[in-house]
Amino acid sequence: MLIDKIGIDAGGSLVKLAYFEQGKIHTKTFSNQEMDNVVKWLSFLSPNAELYVTGGKARALNKLSSNNCHLIDEFQSVTTGTKYLLKEKGIVNKEFILVNIGTGTSIFHVTANSFERVLGSGIGGGTLMGLGYLITRKKDFQTFTQMSSKGDSRNSDLLVRDIYYPEEPPIDGDLTAANLGKAHLYSDATEHDHLASVMQLIGETILLLASQVATRKKTSQIVFIGGTVTNNPVLKDVLNRFRDMMNYEPVFLDKGTHAGAIGALIEI
Missing domain, CATH: 3.30.420.40 (ATPase, nucleotide binding domain)
Incomplete structure (x- = not known):
């Protein structure tokens, strides 16, 4: 099946990928020390897919990949993705605190129509x-x-x-x-x-x-x-x-x- 679009979060430790196949979201994870393997996997999966890339290593991946890349705002992506996953889980809440524990930690206040990054920490x-x-x-x-x-x-x-x-x-x-x-x-x-x-x-x-x-x-x-x-x-x-x-x-x-x-x- 043709996969024409792949979302990628290239972070401080991990490169996370998401794509739709047969109506379902599939995910994959690499270490960000494996950028060459990420590029090879993308070429194998769908060499002509449009890449929508976010995260601190987004530009580094953009330089390595021959796919057409679009850089997406990191904070917007993580709040949008969280809302999607909450809805998928059957949780509908118009307001919540989002804590993203990656290499470090970001804390957001999210409402139905907006978000604010309130705090960050080097603990993570x-x-x-x-x-x-x-x-x-x-x-x-x-x-x-x-x-x-x-x-x-x-x-x-x-x-x-x-x-x-x-x-x-x-x-x-x-x-x-x-x-x-x-x-x-x-x-x-x-x-x-x-x-x-x-x-x-x-x-x-x-x-x-x-x-x-x-x-x-x-x-x-x-x-x-x-x-x-x-x-x-x-x-x-x-x-x-x-x-x-x-x-x-x-x-x-x-x-x-x-x-x-x-x-x-x-x-x-």
Whole structure:
């Protein structure tokens, strides 16, 4: 079947692609270190397809590809793609907070007819890859997610109850007082524990920022997308864990990693 249009989000770590085939959206992912393979795959799939490209590496891909490329606004693409995926999931909400956790993190306030990028943070997937390497000397994202699932962040994080021990703390003793704050004190903590603590650091930091935006904008639904949260149950658990305490409604999208590529695909 002829594929005449492909949406691409060429980001800081991953190149995400989306295209329609037989009425359904299909997706594919490459490392952004594999640009030559991306170009080869595009030539194999559909050498004459129009490319609608967004993301920080969009111009780099444009220079490599012989396809006709159209550069699309990154923020517009990711919000448009998220709205499409929410509708596909049966969620119709005219206003929400969008948290895109990629290499870094962007936080948007999205309404029916507009969007605003409110905040950004250098905490994200790049943090996981960098600290994960320093802890383990490994470089694989899935290795870090698997290792963190076997760890206990309480062996690496300094908790409120650790500070107040043996007295009773005035607030929940299981709250984090300092991320990785016990890593140098507890010699029995493992690499798995430290990686679990890194996930806690990323999740807690992003959630605190997102909840502040949600409070300011007076909306409770927070939609989490991006390559860092996809197939990452430990991070999802952190982002879910405080919903009663902080009064927010988390939403995770199956194709959230590809929201920008999907938005670029359907934008024009």
